[in-house]
Amino acid sequence: MSKRARLTALFGVLAALVVVAVIVTVAARPAAVRAASSSEIEVSAGTDDCGHGWADDGRALGGTLAFDVTNTTIAGIEVYLQAVDTQKVYLDLESIGAGAHANARVAIGSGRYRFVCLPADADPAHGPTVRVGPAPPGTALTPGIVPVTRVDLIPPTKAYAAWVASRLPALRQQVAAVAADAEEGDLSAAKRDWLTAHTTYETLGAAYGAFGEAGDAIDGLPGHGLTGFHAVESPLFSGAAAAAVAGPAQKLVSDVDALIAQFPKAQIDPGDMGLRAHEIVEDAIRDVLAGAADAGSGTELATIDANLTGATQALAPLHDILAPRYPQLAATQQSIASTQQLVEGFRGADGTWTRLSALTAAQREHVDAALSETAELLAPVAAICDPRRAP
Structure with a gap:
């Protein structure tokens, strides 16, 4: 398990304290295992199709969202869900293998968001900006964080x-x-x-x-x-x-x-x-x-x-x-x-x-x-x- 994976596990234990990007559920699996469930939003993660599949009309409802992210490249990739205006990251999906999927849930409110795909050997690719509406009352929003380099x-x-x-x-x-x-x-x-x-x-x-x-x-x-x-x-x-x-x-x-x-x-x-x-x-x-x-x-x-x-x-x-x-x-x-x-x-x-x-x-x-x-x-x-x- 990588250091970040260990820390991600720690986030779950300290959820009341940690004000950072929290991946509630992440499970990488080969592409052939199963299709995304009907409640999941299928999203591509590649250099040319980063973020494709989520709100192709540029608008989405706020609240808890479930994503099924597929690496469409031939190498490993890391994927962020980022707020465009604040640069905060709300999901960090690490080390998705070539052709593999990662499942994640996140709760977000009003704002402009995009997926960012970070191939290991190439510059980041930025997906389309999606305008997200307000989350339903009482939704526990996922906190975001500006990444530290x-x-x-x-x-x-x-x-x-x-x-x-x-x-x-x-x-x-x-x-x-x-x-x-x-x-x-x-x-x-x-x-x-x-x-x-x-x-x-x-x-x-x-x-x-x-x-x-x-x-x-x-x-x-x-x-x-x-x-x-x-x-x-x-x-x-x-x-x-x-x-x-x-x-x-x-x-x-x-x-x-x-x-x-x-x-x-x-x-x-x-x-x-x-x-x-x-x-x-x-x-x-x-x-x-x-x-x-x-x-x-x-x-x-x-x-x-x-x-x-x-x-x-x-x-x-x-x-x-x-x-x-x-x-x-x-x-x-x-x-x-x-x-x-x-x-x-x-x-x-x-x-x-x-x-x-x-x-x-x-x-x-x-x-x-x-x-x-x-x-x-x-x-x-x-x-x-x-x-x-x-x-």
Whole structure:
């Protein structure tokens, strides 16, 4: 299943939240399987006949429409149903094979619409404009969205990469302080400096895809073999001698040096930029809340706090793209902030954090619910920013 197909499935779960083009039912099938039912509108999708078959007189009733779209080309094609005046897309039928059909339902109201056919190796073809009348009262109209292209995502991605790069020198200083503390035998200082360095790294969660093997070396999950921060964490917080901490700490410094050396040559895929904030919070739920990211420090809530900072930083460069496309953007930002405020309530005045296992049942439920709400609100960001071709 393609990334967009997975996101389309997600739309169905989050229908109340997602203000994007939603394909209610899409089923590709060979042309010979069956003819369209009498309630479906047969539409051609090709370079010369795009949109033919729908309202050949140029007018159509509004409301819920069922389309049977046939790819009349000899290669794959993608098809949009677009509002001419706003450029919003109400259907996105992806990867219809040569000669294949796709079924889709959409509810639209008054306006001018057209099909746009996007062959893989040719310019888009625009179908005839159809004037659609008002939908019947009470019709739940399908929301539309102006497609986001890879070109749109390049400036936010560059801005985010620059922010990550700006944080790496501080990270290097912080891990070097941990190593120095261990060499000097000051394990109390090493614990404080380890937490500072680890939370700095955890704010960079959106860049994990660009860190490659260096990221695994620096912060691999404990269950997969102790590396990086966790290789230091385990002896440091279990009462081991300073000598047992010093070696892994020096290795961590070397791993961070390797990351700093490779990061200028690494690239964050603009196509992944919209996924990052959601992935950070989703990983916090799956790994940190489950206890899979702790090797003895009991600082899971500090990690989640840093993850929420990372989600904020990953979301910020996308503001101008999302503001006109996602009415829940402000609610999403508020959810991140309120969840972070909740989590930070478990940090003591001396900088120590309550262990996750020490939370009461009510406190744990509150944290779980807040993070789940934030993840749900961030999910549409990934869908909206999934790059599409310009129609």
